[in-house]
Amino acid sequence: MLKSRETILALAILALLAVIAARFPAFVLPANLAAVFTDTSPLIILALGQMAVILTKCIDLSVAANLALCGMIAAMMNGAAVPLPVILLAVLALGAALGAVNGMLVWKLGIPSIVVTLGTMTIYRGVIFLLTDGKWINAHQMSEGFKAFPRAQFLGLPVMAWIALAVVAGFALFVSRTPLGRALFAVGGNPHAAVYTGIHVGKTQFWAFTLSGALAGLTGYLWVARYAVAYVDIAGGFELDVVAACVIGGIAIAGGAGSVAGCVMGALFLGIVKNALPVVGISPFWQMAISGSAILIAIAFNARHQGAKGRIILKHAEVRA
Amino acid sequence: MSILKKALTTAALASILMAGAAQAETKRIALVVKALGIGFFEAANKGAEEAAKELGDVEIIYTGPTDTTAEGQIEVINSLIAQKVDAIAISANDTDALVPTLKKAMDRGITVISWDSGVAKEGRQMHLNPSSSALIGNTIIKLAADHLPEGGEVAVLSATTTSTNQNTWIEEMNKVMGNYPGITVVGTVYGDDLADKSYREAQGLMQTYPNLKAIIAPTSVGIVAAAQAVTDAGKVGQVNVTGLGLPSEMAGHVKSGASKSFAIWNPIDLGYAATMIAYNLNTGKATAEPGAEIPMGRMGSAKLDENGEAAMADPFTYDASNIDQFSSIF
Numbered sequence: 257m258l259k260s261r262e263t264i265l266a267l268a269i270l271a272l273l274a275v276i277a278a279r280f281p282a283f284v285l286p287a288n289l290a291a292v293f294t295d296t297s298p299l300i301i302l303a304l305g306q307m308a309v310i311l312t313k314c315i316d317l318s319v320a321a322n323l324a325l326c327g328m329i330a331a332m333m334n335g336a337a338v339p340l341p342v343i344l345l346a347v348l349a350l351g352a353a354l355g356a357v358n359g360m361l362v363w364k365l366g367i368p369s370i371v372v373t374l375g376t377m378t379i380y381r382g383v384i385f386l387l388t389d390g391k392w393i394n395a396h397q398m399s400e401g402f403k404a405f406p407r408a409q410f411l412g413l414p415v416m417a418w419i420a421l422a423v424v425a426g427f428a429l430f431v432s433r434t435p436l437g438r439a440l441f442a443v444g445g446n447p448h449a450a451v452y453t454g455i456h457v458g459k460t461q462f463w464a465f466t467l468s469g470a471l472a473g474l475t476g477y478l479w480v481a482r483y484a485v486a487y488v489d490i491a492g493g494f495e496l497d498v499v500a501a502c503v504i505g506g507i508a509i510a511g512g513a514g515s516v517a518g519c520v521m522g523a524l525f526l527g528i529v530k531n532a533l534p535v536v537g538i539s540p541f542w543q544m545a546i547s548g549s550a551i552l553i554a555i556a557f558n559a560r561h562q563g564a565k566g567r568i569i570l571k572h573a574e575v576r577a
Numbered sequence: 578m579s580i581l582k583k584a585l586t587t588a589a590l591a592s593i594l595m596a597g598a599a600q601a602e603t604k605r606i607a608l609v610v611k612a613l614g615i616g617f618f619e620a621a622n623k624g625a626e627e628a629a630k631e632l633g634d635v636e637i638i639y640t641g642p643t644d645t646t647a648e649g650q651i652e653v654i655n656s657l658i659a660q661k662v663d664a665i666a667i668s669a670n671d672t673d674a675l676v677p678t679l680k681k682a683m684d685r686g687i688t689v690i691s692w693d694s695g696v697a698k699e700g701r702q703m704h705l706n707p708s709s710s711a712l713i714g715n716t717i718i719k720l721a722a723d724h725l726p727e728g729g730e731v732a733v734l735s736a737t738t739t740s741t742n743q744n745t746w747i748e749e750m751n752k753v754m755g756n757y758p759g760i761t762v763v764g765t766v767y768g769d770d771l772a773d774k775s776y777r778e779a780q781g782l783m784q785t786y787p788n789l790k791a792i793i794a795p796t797s798v799g800i801v802a803a804a805q806a807v808t809d810a811g812k813v814g815q816v817n818v819t820g821l822g823l824p825s826e827m828a829g830h831v832k833s834g835a836s837k838s839f840a841i842w843n844p845i846d847l848g849y850a851a852t853m854i855a856y857n858l859n860t861g862k863a864t865a866e867p868g869a870e871i872p873m874g875r876m877g878s879a880k881l882d883e884n885g886e887a888a889m890a891d892p893f894t895y896d897a898s899n900i901d902q903f904s905s906i907f
Contacts, residue, residue, distance in 0.1 A: 534781025
């Protein structure tokens with residue numbers, strides 16, 4: 257069943273591309289598709305982090321704020337002439353720490369994740385304001401190397417796209433081949449059963465948030481370097497795009513089900529829509545309605561296919577009890 | 578001991594005498610700003626000092642609270658009333674909260690005007706806007722047209738579909754399109770004041786209209802994002818990004834050539850004009866009534882509308898020649 261969902265999503269993406277090509281043929285040129293993929297890279301990276309969190313029956317609404325804070329810190333470190341590799345390590349560590357705060361609150365205090373991350377989302381944005389007094393860091397205040405790294409071409413694609421590909425590959429290995437990766441599914445699929453198999457639910461959720469945070473931190477640098485500007489509101493509302501990408505990609509919002517391929521395609525679908533709407537000449541008043549409809553259709557589709565629950569095994573034992 | 582006492586008395590006497598003399602000769606105009614330490618207002622003070630030098634008999638008192646609160650400004654105004662200044666020119670932190678205090682000031686014969694950020698009609702004699710919607714609408718298309726002697730296609734990158742300011746400016750721009758033959762506006766897109774969406778919309782414009790010559794972005798987020806998109810697309814020199822932005826945010830893009838020029842009010846001119854108006858009202862050279870024209874020195878004259886408001890001038894154009902001077906200011 258999961259396999260067919262990915263196939264359908266792939267077909268939907270192809271159909272979408274065909275419709276766009278009919279109105280604006282240049283859109284499907286390889287160079288433009290590469291540009292669209294690059295533009296969607298931040299969404300893909302964040303959606304994978306979000307997928308880990310959603311698999312464990314949680315949600316992380318603070319990713320965009322985390323991204324903005326780490327991006328601002330990266331720009332400020334750059335202003336203090338810190339070398340780029342150090343900045344990259346710093347944003348990963350800072351992002352992970354911010355994610356760990358979410359994870360800690362969910363794990364140790366048992367607060368619902370939607371409330372925790374709604375709170376930290378506002379706090380992280382507030383911290384940026386405290387750090388900067390609302391001032392911007394602009395293109396001319398960033399070093400050339402800092403801005404050039406995500407754009408640098410390597411084998412025909414910008415580094416930013418390669419980073420996204422590396423994250424996708426690493427994440428696919430992580431969820432399919434490591435104990436923690438498998439635990440994400442177990443915790444979300446059936447928390448009680450997971451406990452009996454020796455999996456710590458809270459700890460697994462903690463690591464999912466930390467991972468999501470680290471990826472958000474990395475994306476923070478990429479974002480700021482790409483758009484060459486850092487201020488309090490960057491990526492405002494982007495957390496909703498990230499959740500939407502997961503939902504379209506077939507990650508069950510109730511946890512425990514979903515695939516890396518689906519998640520990546522969900523992000524690509526949204527990315528293509530975002531990049532195509534400006535060129536196909538659709539009134540801006542309709543754009544939001546179209547994005548919204550895509551999400552609703554995907555959710556309706558998910559709901560239809562969520563019929564098959566776990567099987568009851570040992571029927572006899574149940575009857576006897 | 579007695580020597581010290583004598584010295585003190587002399588000093589006190591001298592200061593009283595000097596103060597008396599100063600009051601008789603020079604007009605003391607207080608420039609009250611939203612908060613001290615903001616580059617924009619420091620620049621306005623520079624303009625006020627320039628006006629003072631030109632007028633000769635004016636002393637500028639540059640003051641304001643340490644944070645942008647109405648309470649802070651009320652304290653400042655009360656102390657100015659106690660000091661018996663001649664005029665107060667204020668950029669207000671709140672439209673209504675300052676009215677009672679400013680009324681008190683006017684009752685004591687102090688000339689009160691607001692500039693930049695206004696106070697309600699009852700609390701001031703007139704308000705000086707940095708510009709007007711009509712002037713801004715004309716300026717943004719003129720900025721694009723100035724670099725397109727042959728004409729060509731231009732597009733607008735706005736904020737959201739519902740932004741009142743941007744919609745009014747674009748409407749005003751469309752009214753004067755007839756004055757710019759050869760320039761066609763091929764489309765208006767909306768970046769929602771988000772860097773990533775504005776960037777994508779700018780990319781879309783360049784793809785959809787291969788002959789596009791200029792992108793007009795009357796929003797500070799949009800203009801920066803569009804300039805970056807043009808740079809990344811390798812179209813610097815081909816597509817000119819212009820509109821409204823802040824010098825500190827645009828400095829890099831003006832230097833790279835992505836933006837040949839852009840506009841925003843000039844705080845120096847604003848401080849200068851506010852001082853000139855305060856002086857002319859206080860000395861009775863002009864009265865603040867609907868339809869009146871109040872001279873502003875080198876800035877021409879301000880014509881009051883029925884609400885006692887006036888527009889100073891076209892937004893000021895920033896380009897490679899002056900960007901360094903202003904990017905450190907605001």
